[in-house]
Amino acid sequence: MSRIAYFGPRGTFTEQAARVLAAGEELIPVETVRLAMTAVRNGEADAACVPIENSVEGVVPATLDALSEAAPLVAVAETILPIHFSVLTRPGGGDIKTVASHPHALAQVREWLEENLPDADQVASSSTSAAAVGVREGTFDAAVCAPVANEHYGLEVLAEGVADVPDAATRFLLVRAPGELPEPTGADRTSVVAAAANRTGTLAELLTELASRGINLTRLDARPTRSNFGEYRFFIDFEGHVAEPRVLDALTALRRHCRNLRFLGSHPRADGTRTTIEPGFGNDDFVEAAVWADAVRKGDRA
Numbered sequence: 001m002s003r004i005a006y007f008g009p010r011g012t013f014t015e016q017a018a019r020v021l022a023a024g025e026e027l028i029p030v031e032t033v034r035l036a037m038t039a040v041r042n043g044e045a046d047a048a049c050v051p052i053e054n055s056v057e058g059v060v061p062a063t064l065d066a067l068s069e070a071a072p073l074v075a076v077a078e079t080i081l082p083i084h085f086s087v088l089t090r091p092g093g094g095d096i097k098t099v100a101s102h103p104h105a106l107a108q109v110r111e112w113l114e115e116n117l118p119d120a121d122q123v124a125s126s127s128t129s130a131a132a133v134g135v136r137e138g139t140f141d142a143a144v145c146a147p148v149a150n151e152h153y154g155l156e157v158l159a160e161g162v163a164d165v166p167d168a169a170t171r172f173l174l175v176r177a178p179g180e181l182p183e184p185t186g187a188d189r190t191s192v193v194a195a196a197a198n199r200t201g202t203l204a205e206l207l208t209e210l211a212s213r214g215i216n217l218t219r220l221d222a223r224p225t226r227s228n229f230g231e232y233r234f235f236i237d238f239e240g241h242v243a244e245p246r247v248l249d250a251l252t253a254l255r256r257h258c259r260n261l262r263f264l265g266s267h268p269r270a271d272g273t274r275t276t277i278e279p280g281f282g283n284d285d286f287v288e289a290a291v292w293a294d295a296v297r298k299g300d301r302a
C-alpha cells in the first residue's frame with residue numbers, strides 16, 4: 001500500500017480529492033501544502049495530494065511555490081471536485097462572532113457571509129478543516145468547510161451547499177518524485193515552471209515557441225522568485241504529453257530560453273478534453289518533417 005500525504009487535517013477538500021486519486025491507499029494528513037510535499041521529498045510518503053487551482057479564486061500560491069523549490073516533483077494525476085461548502089458551528093453554540101476558513105474558501109463565500117453572517121469577523125485558517133478544529137476547540141464560532149469535515153468533528157450544520165458561484169470547482173494534483181511517466185492518452189496536460197532571463201520579450205519568446213508548434217495553453221501564472229524584486233517564475237500548463245514529438249520539440253526549445261526550466265509532469269486531464277491539433281501540427285507531421293530533414297542532411301533527399 002502506498003503512503004499518500006495530503007493537505008489536512010482530516011476533512012479537507014484535499015482529503016476528498018486524495019480519496020479519488022489514491023483510493024485504497026494509506027492517506028496521511030499533513031498540516032500544510034509545503035509539508036505534504038516535504039514528506040515525499042524526505043521519503044516519508046510516496047506521493048502527495050495538493051490543491052492547484054480553483055475556478056473562482058485562481059491558483060493556490062503555496063502549491064506553486066512548493067513545486068518550484070527544493071527537489072523536483074512531478075504531477076502524475078489530477079482530479080477536479082465541485083466546491084460547495086458547509087458552515088459548521090458548535091452544537092448549541094450561541095452568537096457567531098467569528099467565522100474561520102482557508103482564505104481561498106472565504107473568498108468563495110464572500111457574498112453569502114455578507115448576507116448571512118454580516119457581523120461575524122472573518123478569520124483565515126490554514127485549511128478549511130483547521131477551521132473546524134478551531135470551532136470544536138472554542139477558538140472560532142463557525143467554520144466554512146468541506147461537507148466531509150462534519151464526519152470528523154461532530155459539529156452542527158448551520159448551512160449546506162454554500163457557494164457564491166454555483167459551478168465552482170477546484171483541481172487537485174497527485175505529485176511524486178520523478179520516475180516513469182503516465183502513458184499519453186490524447187487528453188493530457190503538461191506543466192513546466194520557467195525562470196527566464198530578465199530582458200525584453202522573454203515571456204513572448206517562450207509563448208511563441210509553444211504557439212508555433214500549435215500547442216494550446218491551459219494556464220499561465222507568474223510568481224516572484226523571492227530573491228530579486230521584480231523577477232518572476234512563469235508556471236505554464238499546456239495541452240499534450242512530453243511523449244509526443246511536438247511537445248518534446250517545444251520543451252527542448254523552452255530549455256534554450258530559460259535560466260532554469262523545471263518539468264512538472266505530463267498526465268491525463270481530469271476533464272477529458274482532447275488535445276487540439278491544428279492542420280500541420282500533428283505528431284505525424286513532426287515525425288515526417290524530421291525524417292525528411294534527416295534525409296536532406298544525409299544527401300538522400302532534396
Ligand SMILES: O=C(O)C(=O)C[C@]1(C(=O)O)C=C[C@@H](O)C=C1
Nearest residue numbers: 012013014051102104127128170
Ligand atoms: O482547505 C481545504 O479544504 C482545501 O482542500 C484547500 C482549498 C484550496 O486551497 O483552494 C481547496 C478547495 C477549496 O477551493 C478551498 C480550499
